[in-house]
Amino acid sequence: MSGIWFTEKQTENFGITMKVNRTLHTEQTDFQKLDMVETEEWGNMLLLDDMVMTSKVDEFVYHEMVAHVPLFTHPNPENVLVVGGGDGGVIREVLKHPSVKKATLVEIDGKVIEYSKKFLPEIAGTLEDPRVDVQVDDGFLHIAQSENVYDVIMVDSTEPVGPAVNLFTKGFYAGISKALKEDGIFVAQTDNPWFKADLIRDVQRDVKEIFPITRLYIANIPTYPSGMWTFTVGSKKHDPIEVSEERFHEIDTKYYTKELHKAAFALPKFVKDLTE
Amino acid sequence: MSGIWFTEKQTENFGITMKVNRTLHTEQTDFQKLDMVETEEWGNMLLLDDMVMTSKVDEFVYHEMVAHVPLFTHPNPENVLVVGGGDGGVIREVLKHPSVKKATLVEIDGKVIEYSKKFLPEIAGTLEDPRVDVQVDDGFLHIAQSENVYDVIMVDSTEPVGPAVNLFTKGFYAGISKALKEDGIFVAQTDNPWFKADLIRDVQRDVKEIFPITRLYIANIPTYPSGMWTFTVGSKKHDPIEVSEERFHEIDTKYYTKELHKAAFALPKFVKDLTE
Amino acid sequence: MSGIWFTEKQTENFGITMKVNRTLHTEQTDFQKLDMVETEEWGNMLLLDDMVMTSKVDEFVYHEMVAHVPLFTHPNPENVLVVGGGDGGVIREVLKHPSVKKATLVEIDGKVIEYSKKFLPEIAGTLEDPRVDVQVDDGFLHIAQSENVYDVIMVDSTEPVGPAVNLFTKGFYAGISKALKEDGIFVAQTDNPWFKADLIRDVQRDVKEIFPITRLYIANIPTYPSGMWTFTVGSKKHDPIEVSEERFHEIDTKYYTKELHKAAFALPKFVKDLTE
Amino acid sequence: MSGIWFTEKQTENFGITMKVNRTLHTEQTDFQKLDMVETEEWGNMLLLDDMVMTSKVDEFVYHEMVAHVPLFTHPNPENVLVVGGGDGGVIREVLKHPSVKKATLVEIDGKVIEYSKKFLPEIAGTLEDPRVDVQVDDGFLHIAQSENVYDVIMVDSTEPVGPAVNLFTKGFYAGISKALKEDGIFVAQTDNPWFKADLIRDVQRDVKEIFPITRLYIANIPTYPSGMWTFTVGSKKHDPIEVSEERFHEIDTKYYTKELHKAAFALPKFVKDLTE
Incomplete structure (x- = not known):
């Protein structure tokens, strides 16, 4: 599993992990950390504070x-x-x-x-x-x-x-x-x-x-x-x-x-x- | 996230990951790799060929x-x-x-x-x-x-x-x-x-x-x-x-x-x- | 990389990760968390508080x-x-x-x-x-x-x-x-x-x-x-x-x-x- | 460890993992996969085929x-x-x-x-x-x-x-x-x-x-x-x-x-x- 992966710990002890092809935008806004990433499985995906918000696929x-x-x-x-x-x-x-x-x-x-x-x-x-x-x-x-x-x-x-x-x-x-x-x-x-x-x-x-x-x-x-x-x-x-x-x-x-x-x-x- | 975690790649590019407190039994049977693990989130869990089969919690x-x-x-x-x-x-x-x-x-x-x-x-x-x-x-x-x-x-x-x-x-x-x-x-x-x-x-x-x-x-x-x-x-x-x-x-x-x-x-x- | 892996975050932003075949002993002692694990790369390994102490190989x-x-x-x-x-x-x-x-x-x-x-x-x-x-x-x-x-x-x-x-x-x-x-x-x-x-x-x-x-x-x-x-x-x-x-x-x-x-x-x- | 991390499996069973702030460039060249990433620990880093080539820090x-x-x-x-x-x-x-x-x-x-x-x-x-x-x-x-x-x-x-x-x-x-x-x-x-x-x-x-x-x-x-x-x-x-x-x-x-x-x-x- 060499490569770049995004992991969201959904609880202290459980999470999901997915391959990231590239980051498209990364910024600390006035309210939260915003990442737009291109994932292999779910297409472009919006992350706020390292939590999945939405993805093109689902x-x-x-x-x-x-x-x-x-x-x-x-x-x-x-x-x-x-x-x-x-x-x-x-x-x-x-x-x-x-x-x-x-x-x-x-x-x-x-x-x-x-x-x-x-x-x-x-x-x-x-x-x-x-x-x-x-x-x-x-x-x-x-x-x-x-x-x-x-x-x-x-x-x-x-x-x-x-x-x-x-x-x-x-x-x-x-x-x-x-x-x-x-x-x-x-x-x-x-x-x-x-x-x-x-x-x-x-x-x-x-x-x-x-x-x-x-x-x-x-x-x-x-x-x-x-x-x-x-x-x-x-x-x-x-x-x-x-x-x-x-x-x-x-x-x-x-x-x-x-x-x-x-x-x-x-x-x-x-x-x-x-x-x- | 120091510690022992089990990850199942559910596809080539996506998976779940969870904290493992200990392995209870590990064996290559005549048919498959069998692991019984104690997870923090899901309790005891049966894995076959590194895939989740069942867990106490769900x-x-x-x-x-x-x-x-x-x-x-x-x-x-x-x-x-x-x-x-x-x-x-x-x-x-x-x-x-x-x-x-x-x-x-x-x-x-x-x-x-x-x-x-x-x-x-x-x-x-x-x-x-x-x-x-x-x-x-x-x-x-x-x-x-x-x-x-x-x-x-x-x-x-x-x-x-x-x-x-x-x-x-x-x-x-x-x-x-x-x-x-x-x-x-x-x-x-x-x-x-x-x-x-x-x-x-x-x-x-x-x-x-x-x-x-x-x-x-x-x-x-x-x-x-x-x-x-x-x-x-x-x-x-x-x-x-x-x-x-x-x-x-x-x-x-x-x-x-x-x-x-x-x-x-x-x-x-x-x-x-x-x-x- | 499906399977059970131990990861030690050696800093907040960097770490090592290794395949664990099984845990041999896990205990919270009076002083620290003690794990003895069998790793594929380094043989049996002693972990204290999720940090590598010693391994058979190195x-x-x-x-x-x-x-x-x-x-x-x-x-x-x-x-x-x-x-x-x-x-x-x-x-x-x-x-x-x-x-x-x-x-x-x-x-x-x-x-x-x-x-x-x-x-x-x-x-x-x-x-x-x-x-x-x-x-x-x-x-x-x-x-x-x-x-x-x-x-x-x-x-x-x-x-x-x-x-x-x-x-x-x-x-x-x-x-x-x-x-x-x-x-x-x-x-x-x-x-x-x-x-x-x-x-x-x-x-x-x-x-x-x-x-x-x-x-x-x-x-x-x-x-x-x-x-x-x-x-x-x-x-x-x-x-x-x-x-x-x-x-x-x-x-x-x-x-x-x-x-x-x-x-x-x-x-x-x-x-x-x-x-x- | 929520977030985006790059992992290099240095062997089948061992690797390093590090936080990635963003990818700067990603391309499949005529010869190899080239990623330039900004890491938190090592600064900008060049990866070829998911292997670390060089980083600003070391x-x-x-x-x-x-x-x-x-x-x-x-x-x-x-x-x-x-x-x-x-x-x-x-x-x-x-x-x-x-x-x-x-x-x-x-x-x-x-x-x-x-x-x-x-x-x-x-x-x-x-x-x-x-x-x-x-x-x-x-x-x-x-x-x-x-x-x-x-x-x-x-x-x-x-x-x-x-x-x-x-x-x-x-x-x-x-x-x-x-x-x-x-x-x-x-x-x-x-x-x-x-x-x-x-x-x-x-x-x-x-x-x-x-x-x-x-x-x-x-x-x-x-x-x-x-x-x-x-x-x-x-x-x-x-x-x-x-x-x-x-x-x-x-x-x-x-x-x-x-x-x-x-x-x-x-x-x-x-x-x-x-x-x-």
């Missing part, structure tokens, strides 16, 4: 599952907010929904946007769309200053360390509730149940105290810890597991299907236990 | 999903065969079904059984059950010599290299069909769709030519390549996705639920495409 | 160079002390000198002795020699309580962390001076000049304040950081670089020769600078 | 020891040839000798020169000196076509794989003899005695059959396998170990000294045995 899972589950749950999503997500992948999926009139991206680190556009154009390419409003700003503050504005909010953050730590607090979820319209819905990535069970349980508890409908769903992301990723949904009115068949129209996806939408809420027992 | 996913899907599909499984599976995990799950009168294990490498009993007693403990017939023998030959015998056959093999290469051939599936009773059902682990898409497509094609009902389902196994594992089902009569509600009785599981049974057949689009 | 360099340089410098070494060195390698070399009547080993961690005897008998085998007095005790205290006793003292310690931290202090060197006879000589391993230049410079300065003759010599040890190891000599009377030819008699060695004895004091310029 | 050892030993042995070196050595380090040292009127560099891979100039200017900077003739050509052919031309030839090649395989043959040494003047001298890097004892023994045997004076000397290079590197000298008339004191004049070095010149020929016994 990015579709995360971005489709963050976007389409809430957008197909809400009957008429028009005004959408993405917190974080500077790589542009969630926005790309959001724009596939014709009902969406405006999509706001609030990313704290402008460098993430800049280098995603440069090295991950398949992901970031639609950030130039006229429906998109890109703001380099603190998502926590943006939420705090918004009221009754959004139909759907997606929180596409890093792990709850560094700049993202505020995005896993009850105060943030309360702010999201306020920022949503009366039938609004939000989803946040909430890590994996193998190594971060406590986080999932805590978020479920916090969101339940604020949103009448709280759900958890899962997707397989091979470059994320354990390969099983969870998403927490808080909804004021519409239940994602009861979405009617006719709401599904044809969109072009590689992971999401209408059957999988529902199946993603069927949790392994040890994960389901975290939600009760 | 074994339940694989063993439950191999066993319960076909056993809850068949209306009255009495005579069950496990090919491979010398660690005993599938047998343990099989024995949770009161209808099962006999469970035969045909494992080619007796050392796998011996050291699983010694170092993974939570997995291998029920191999001593009176309903179990353990045979150290070639599963391919056992199948070839069996006719109209089994209700359910589970193929719990290693990757299609080394001793397991015959277990991924059309001839083997034809033998399984012959060995099954007229309403029999079989399931085989068929690797992951991220790195082994061709294998899954080939097996689906081969099984479809022999079995009227062919299905694919998935489970998340964090120590297996990509974290998403597939299982191919071939069935003569009973369709695993149409199993009736009343067939589910209470068993003690950590991963399998009756909702998950059905959801496991809702495939991500790029996986579904492999089955068509 | 141990001869260190042990010969610690022992023979001072013993061939002193005209008649009879009473010898080894501080640390529980693996027994230095003692084995000391006993090759017929003038030696008594060799005392003071090792703080009895487990090092126990498992070296068991798994490194080629190194530890002569600890049973009647001339050897093995004491499981604190070398610092032993030195503090000794006066005008030893002809030669060898300090075979670990890095200046953990139990060995006292063994790199000026107080310790003063104690050694007191413990030595009037023409006594001592040698201590003092790490490598690539990563630990400050340590070498500090020890040289401290020893010079106590001993009229202070020298530094080097040897190549492939499993130690940088491959270049230094040894600091403090001597009351005999200068190791002026040793007369006739003092050399034939001993069986693999690294040490009389020519190398002198050559080992010819330092690379950047190392020589540390001694001035 | 390059001085190799380059000084290749150049100064033969140049201080020869009484009046005027015309010097370097085979390989496209990084320019040997040339830089050669030019420190005022007697040298012309230094020819014959490097087969022009990309090595190009990217060393760009990313290792401290090493390659003197390639622009008017006394230097840089030829991008096959060193083996250059030697074959030269007769009675050079005072000193230095072979600064990669391992005997790939483009360098011809440079370790008896035919090549015969060509060198022909290319040298009647009192000429040559030196070649000949790997390390821990992992490549056979190579050293073979080269010694071959060179002895052609040159009346054959010697081996060593230096410590921390980023090369085992940290101990050997250089084989073949000389028609002047013996490098008998060089007179007055030949040494002051040059600016970090490793080489006149004492070390001689000491470098005092070999560890197991290395000395390879020369007999």
Whole structure:
């Protein structure tokens, strides 16, 4: 295994490792260490603080599952907010929904946007769309200053360390509730149940105290810890597991299907236990 | 990261790595290199030819999903065969079904059984059950010599290299069909769709030519390549996705639920495409 | 590179890595983490706190160079002390000198002795020699309580962390001076000049304040950081670089020769600078 | 140890590993894979086929020891040839000798020169000196076509794989003899005695059959396998170990000294045995 490899210790005692052909950009931004690398297995890949954020090969899972589950749950999503997500992948999926009139991206680190556009154009390419409003700003503050504005909010953050730590607090979820319209819905990535069970349980508890409908769903992301990723949904009115068949129209996806939408809420027992 | 770590290159350019506290047993058997190691993250773990086979912490996913899907599909499984599976995990799950009168294990490498009993007693403990017939023998030959015998056959093999290469051939599936009773059902682990898409497509094609009902389902196994594992089902009569509600009785599981049974057949689009 | 490998980070950003066939013993002793491992390249190897201490294949360099340089410098070494060195390698070399009547080993961690005897008998085998007095005790205290006793003292310690931290202090060197006879000589391993230049410079300065003759010599040890190891000599009377030819008699060695004895004091310029 | 690390397996079962801040250039040239990387420990580093060639931090050892030993042995070196050595380090040292009127560099891979100039200017900077003739050509052919031309030839090649395989043959040494003047001298890097004892023994045997004076000397290079590197000298008339004191004049070095010149020929016994 001579050569250059990137290793992410996903826990103290476990990690993934992959061959790196070259680094494309390396920088300590104001918020985090940013590396854009070309990997042999996953294509171009964005790393923040030595953690895998997204890669050309498997990015579709995360971005489709963050976007389409809430957008197909809400009957008429028009005004959408993405917190974080500077790589542009969630926005790309959001724009596939014709009902969406405006999509706001609030990313704290402008460098993430800049280098995603440069090295991950398949992901970031639609950030130039006229429906998109890109703001380099603190998502926590943006939420705090918004009221009754959004139909759907997606929180596409890093792990709850560094700049993202505020995005896993009850105060943030309360702010999201306020920022949503009366039938609004939000989803946040909430890590994996193998190594971060406590986080999932805590978020479920916090969101339940604020949103009448709280759900958890899962997707397989091979470059994320354990390969099983969870998403927490808080909804004021519409239940994602009861979405009617006719709401599904044809969109072009590689992971999401209408059957999988529902199946993603069927949790392994040890994960389901975290939600009760 | 000073210390002793085990790394499995799951592809030429990607792998997992984990801290090893100690090796418990190391041996070149007649069939493969066998290592039993104590890992910090996953507890005791069985490696064959430097590939993760099973671990104390996450074994339940694989063993439950191999066993319960076909056993809850068949209306009255009495005579069950496990090919491979010398660690005993599938047998343990099989024995949770009161209808099962006999469970035969045909494992080619007796050392796998011996050291699983010694170092993974939570997995291998029920191999001593009176309903179990353990045979150290070639599963391919056992199948070839069996006719109209089994209700359910589970193929719990290693990757299609080394001793397991015959277990991924059309001839083997034809033998399984012959060995099954007229309403029999079989399931085989068929690797992951991220790195082994061709294998899954080939097996689906081969099984479809022999079995009227062919299905694919998935489970998340964090120590297996990509974290998403597939299982191919071939069935003569009973369709695993149409199993009736009343067939589910209470068993003690950590991963399998009756909702998950059905959801496991809702495939991500790029996986579904492999089955068509 | 699938398999089990031991990696020692020799600095924050550099290390060595080697294949491990099996662990032979693993224990947290009262003083340190002890691992005895079987490596493919270096044979059985002793690790303390995840740092390579000695291996079957390359141990001869260190042990010969610690022992023979001072013993061939002193005209008649009879009473010898080894501080640390529980693996027994230095003692084995000391006993090759017929003038030696008594060799005392003071090792703080009895487990090092126990498992070296068991798994490194080629190194530890002569600890049973009647001339050897093995004491499981604190070398610092032993030195503090000794006066005008030893002809030669060898300090075979670990890095200046953990139990060995006292063994790199000026107080310790003063104690050694007191413990030595009037023409006594001592040698201590003092790490490598690539990563630990400050340590070498500090020890040289401290020893010079106590001993009229202070020298530094080097040897190549492939499993130690940088491959270049230094040894600091403090001597009351005999200068190791002026040793007369006739003092050399034939001993069986693999690294040490009389020519190398002198050559080992010819330092690379950047190392020589540390001694001035 | 999350992050990007370069690992060189120096043998099947042993290697070094180091943190990489970024890759500066990566290319498959006509001859080899070339990577220029910025490492944390060793500064900028040139890799060929995933093997360390030279680094900013430790390059001085190799380059000084290749150049100064033969140049201080020869009484009046005027015309010097370097085979390989496209990084320019040997040339830089050669030019420190005022007697040298012309230094020819014959490097087969022009990309090595190009990217060393760009990313290792401290090493390659003197390639622009008017006394230097840089030829991008096959060193083996250059030697074959030269007769009675050079005072000193230095072979600064990669391992005997790939483009360098011809440079370790008896035919090549015969060509060198022909290319040298009647009192000429040559030196070649000949790997390390821990992992490549056979190579050293073979080269010694071959060179002895052609040159009346054959010697081996060593230096410590921390980023090369085992940290101990050997250089084989073949000389028609002047013996490098008998060089007179007055030949040494002051040059600016970090490793080489006149004492070390001689000491470098005092070999560890197991290395000395390879020369007999």
